[in-house]
Amino acid sequence: MKTKILLLLLTVSLSTYAQREQEVLQSDSLIFYGWDFSQLHLVDEKYLGTDMTTQVLEWVNFCQQRATEEWLSNKFQKKVTVNFTPTADRARKVNGSKVVAPTKTLINKDSLQAYVNAFDFPDKSGIGVIVFLECFEKPTKTTSGYYTFIDLSSKEIMLADYFSGREVDGYGLTKYWGISIMGTHNVYTSNFRKKLKNLAAED
Numbered sequence: 001m002k003t004k005i006l007l008l009l010l011t012v013s014l015s016t017y018a019q020r021e022q023e024v025l026q027s028d029s030l031i032f033y034g035w036d037f038s039q040l041h042l043v044d045e046k047y048l049g050t051d052m053t054t055q056v057l058e059w060v061n062f063c064q065q066r067a068t069e070e071w072l073s074n075k076f077q078k079k080v081t082v083n084f085t086p087t088a089d090r091a092r093k094v095n096g097s098k099v100v101a102p103t104k105t106l107i108n109k110d111s112l113q114a115y116v117n118a119f120d121f122p123d124k125s126g127i128g129v130i131v132f133l134e135c136f137e138k139p140t141k142t143t144s145g146y147y148t149f150i151d152l153s154s155k156e157i158m159l160a161d162y163f164s165g166r167e168v169d170g171y172g173l174t175k176y177w178g179i180s181i182m183g184t185h186n187v188y189t190s191n192f193r194k195k196l197k198n199l200a201a202e203d
Contacts, residue, residue, distance in 0.1 A: 020158040024149045025192075025199050027127050029079040031152070032072050034087040035063050035131045035181060037094055039115065040145075041101040042177075044138035053096030055173055060084075060091045062178035067185075075189035077196055086119050087130060107134045112148055112160050121152055128152045131185070136177045141168045143180040147188055163188050 037056050064084050072080040112132065121128060127149055134145040144164040151158050167183025170176050 024159050031081050031123050031126050031128045033128055033130045034084040035133055036087045037091045037133055039107050040133040041105045042099050042136045043104050047100045051096040052099035056091055056094050058174045062174055077193050104135050104137050113157050116150055116155055123152050125153050141166045143184050
C-alpha cells in the first residue's frame, strides 16, 4: 500500500513539474534578475582565508555588462526584460570572508524556495528568472547552480534546473569565472531552445 502511495505521489509530482515547465516554455516573456551570489562558494586553496567581498561585486559587474536584454532575448528566444537590482542588492550583502571553501558545498534544492521568498521583487506578475550560483570549483574547473523560474504573482518556483559545466577561460578571477558564467549560460539556453523546438513540433 505504501509503495502504491509513493508511486502515486511521484507520478503527480512529475506531472506537475512537466506542466509548470510547459508554462515556462510557452510564456511570451521573462524578467531576468541575474545571477545570485549569496550561496556561492569558491573552491580554490590558493584563496583560502581571502575576503571576496570586492571580487563578488566584480563578477556581478562582469555579468551585467554582457547580459543585455537583446542578448538574453536571443538566448531564450523570448522577450526578456532585465532588472538586476534584486540580485545586485543581495550581492552587496555577501559575507566575503565565507565565500572561499576547502570543498564543494551543494545547494539543497528544497532550500531554493526559501531563497526566493527572501527577495522583494518589484514585479508582481509574469515569470522571473534567477540563476543561483552554487560553486566555482577550481580543481574540476566547474561552475554549478540552478536556473530558477518563478511565478512572480505568488513567488512560487515553477522550474529549477540544475546545471554544471566546464566553460572556464581567461586569466584572473574575474575573467576566469565570469567567462564560465557566460559559457554555462550559453549551454543552458541552447538546451532551453531545443525544448522550445520540440514543443513547437508537438503542436
